Amino acid sequence: MRPDRIDQIVPSFAGRDAIGTHVLHTRQALRDAGYQSDVWAIDTLPEVRGEARPLAELTPARRPGTWWLFHHSIGTPAADIFAGRPEPKVLDYHNITPAGLLDRWAPWVRDEVELGRRQLVELARPCFFALADSSYNEAELTADGYPHTRVVPPLFDLAAFEETADPEVEARLRADRRAGGADWLFVGRVAPHKAQHDLIKALAVHRRLHDPEARLHLVGSGMGEDYPRALQRFAQRIGVGDAVRITGMVSAGALAAYYRVADVFVCASEHEGFCVPVVEAMHLGLPVVAHAAAAVPETVGEGGLVLADRSPLALATAAQRVVTDPGLRKVLVEAGRARARYFSLERGRERMVAAMEEAARVAPDAPGTA
Amino acid sequence: MTTDDTAAAGTGEADSRAYLAQVQREIDDEVRRRRAAGDFPPSFERKLDELFARFTPTGTSDDHFTDALKLADRSAYFDTKVPIGSRKTAKGAVRFALWQAEAWFMNYVVTQLNHFSSSTMRVVHLLDERVGDLERELSELTPAPLPEEEVLSPGADPAPYLEELVERLGAVADRGRILQAECGAGTLLAALGGAGHDAYGIDPGSSAADAAAATGLEVRRDDVLGHLGSVGPESLAGLVLAGCVDRMSTAERRRLVALAELTVAPGGLVVVLGTEPAAWEETVGPVAADLAPGRPLHPDTWAHLLTRIGLEVVATLAGDPASFALVASKRAPATT
Known part of the structure; x- marks a missing residue:
């Protein structure tokens, strides 16, 4: 009734x-x-x-x-x-x-x-x-x-993701890029189930194998203080402290700047019930590389690369391929936008x-x- | 969109899907190739895991229990002085009047709470001291292993039993995956894979297992009890226990057989690939044998342990006087 x-x-x-x-x-x-x-x-x-x-x-x-x-x-x-x-x-x-x-x-x-x-x-x-x-x-x-x-x-609303980029933030990010190196981005709460520590491991592997200047931007508010602090200490301990940027919560304009400047959206989450930022990235034309866990493969669908191998080496290898292969990048951008339209x-x-x-x-x- | 457009889009999507699948295969191949070339041994990834574990709140880099106690001490005191200040005089006066009206009651309750929490914290500190004493005593009772004890047994070599184990495990392989714990150099895994069976191995981190992973075998770094605890009930067609079975403590062995019974599917097999105690003693010498915290068990003892939890020993394979392979079956439930 x-x-x-x-x-x-x-x-x-x-x-x-x-x-x-x-x-x-x-x-x-x-x-x-x-x-x-x-x-x-x-x-x-x-x-x-x-x-x-x-x-x-x-x-x-x-x-x-x-x-x-x-x-x-x-x-x-x-x-x-x-x-x-x-x-x-x-x-x-x-x-x-x-x-x-x-x-x-x-x-x-x-x-x-x-x-x-x-x-x-x-x-x-x-x-x-x-x-x-x-x-x-x-x-x-x-x-x-x-x-x-x-x-x-x-x-x-996908259109709500199309915020005007904060010019100051964008300028700062582009200035960093002039020194070389790719920009990896993850957006989401800085929390253990999002496994940002696995992204830091993958970045360390990536810098050692492919791109010594690569950076990782972790955008999102922290769940408590212990985990974000541990991420910073861990990054410093393995020699990528300067390359891992934990921003905390940012304005919509700043977030748009991060999406605009980044080369690849990386996701190593162990648990997600859906993962909206993945759709946001796909809609904004940022290729997605994600570990296959929980609902992530379903949300990404055929709009990105989903890796069954959860090792840092696999993530680093996939990210490097996306950053350096223009043909793959083009296919991923189109596939990602098509997938985002579903939502x-x-x-x-x-x-x-x-x-x-x-x-x-x-x-x-x-x-x-x- | 016209029909032709739709068809074209469909073809485009199919092409894109096939292309991305191909890229994923290439990425997998590159990962395998790099591992095989030694560019990036699994031990490096393990080191990253271990390093990060040191920064967890229960990690080993700091004495977090002491920190937690300090925090609890700070939180154990309840303040009776309610903040009543305000920039606005009237508001402050109202708060003051309310506070005065309730103060006798609040004081009464909070004083009792403070007594309770300080007593509780005192007990926690006493417990901390006692646990600390116990830890010190235990560390004296358990001296660090001698170098020769650390290389007591690499585990029995599965080579003499390969053919029969592959045949027996293959016969039940339709019930789930086959797990070898610990898998060492992966000889049995490779033979099972070669026969088309879905097998994987775990190993706590020997260099032999790194080499096995580098050849493309599915080898995970994990300890046996921890891994079996996370495997779904009755999800394994076969479970081969090797290596660890020779050096576990009695309590660990009991837990191991209980987990084996839990994780193997009805009709599935549990195989214990062990070292003969006599051969082991001869190899390691009397000193290391006497000081070893865990020692290999006789096949009869394993048969007893497995039978006691309801498994049926179906064969004890002979192939090498220094080792044995005991095969036990988990009975399928009777059908009416």
Whole structure:
């Protein structure tokens, strides 16, 4: 049965992150398809204040004709509030990083991710339908007993990636290039499951074998202090300290400058539920070389080089080939752009609305819908 | 887009796909070639791994436990003085009034919390001292191995059993992959691969294993117990245990057979390729044999250990008086 309203619950609502962007585009897609739709959150960051209603203001009274769409990526009390609602429930699963990849570095996150895993299992019963960013995520939902699932990649606007490059940052990066050497780029949180340490190893191998002046730019905020500090100390210890640039979070213009100047986007992540920066790179014409792990091969598709061999030597060899072979580079740029188009906002909105229509077809069997 | 355009685009995509697949093969070949040429031995990559491990919070470069204790000490004190200052006088006055109104209660609770946390930290410090004492005593009890003890046994040579092992393992190969732990120079892996079976090896890092990897064999650097702990249940068609079986402690051997039973598929085989104790003693001499922390077991002892966890010993292969190959099968569940 088609609802009148589909409201979303997101524990922490930020405007610029992947889930926040997805939530805003989902709301617009649902409204355009004739649903009423609002966003509810426990915490709302200042840049999107006014876009979400505080979850604390949600009264327990039943809201006829309403469905709830809950965005799950970490343990949160919002999941319990969602589970306790009497209306039909749909889960949108953005994956939870395995605790084992984090606990040595950020033990305080372990409790949150373990709670998130438990909540994922518990929510299988009350949710009659679930969405997943990727088939990789969907497999986890199926294993946890979700009855009806569908893959809907995150919604984001490719055009939003086409920010004007910050001229100062671009000039600085180009000045560095005049000394020679290729620029490798990875964008994403500086966190152990993104395995930036493997990128540093690969850079060390690459500099020793191919290009002694090559640089690696790691753009993104850090998860805690231990891991970024360890990366810096490790890079110094193996003699590439000056070549590894850990930028922290940068402005959209600065990020555009990094994409524009870099020669290759490298990804050694051990765990990704989707990996939006890979699509960003492909859309902006930057060739992608990635290790095959978690959802990364699925997101890259045939738009980049995906390496089964996780060794630094394999990554260095592939990156060197991309940087020095213009023919390969041209093919990768075209293939990457074609792959990125698959994730266009227009198609993403269609997928989201189609998923809700499919959910409406199975809804009468769902608990709480009778 | 017209039909012709679509067809052209489709052809273009197919060409691009084939081209990228070809490039990936070339990259794999180059990696293999560089390894074979010795440009980049796996031991270098291992050194990078080991170096990075030193910078992890539980690494070995610093005494992180002491740091963690200091941090816990700092966090163990709860301050009762609530910050009530404000640039705005009225706000500060309101906060002060609230603080005064709640202060008696807060003080009561926080004082108890402080007592509790300081007692807890005292216990942790006592534990730290006791563990430190234990570590010191243990280090005295376990002297560093003599140089001759470190080269006790390179493991039994699989050559005398190659043909029969390949045949027996090949007969169950449809159940999953075949793992050799430790694989050493990769003789058995090469024979299994040559017969078309999907086999890989692990080795904690001998130069022989580096050489095996350089020839293109799938050899991973890993320790046996750690690796088996991460292998999926009942996912292996065959598990060949070699090298490590001659030098493990009793507890490690118990864990090894338990993991073997867990990881081998029903109907699959566990092979213990071991050194005969008598031959080993003769080789290493009485001093090293007496001081060795672990020593080879007789085939009967292995048969006992494997039978006890429910495996069925199907053969003890003879081919060399200095070694043996014991083959045990994991029974497939009975069908009704």
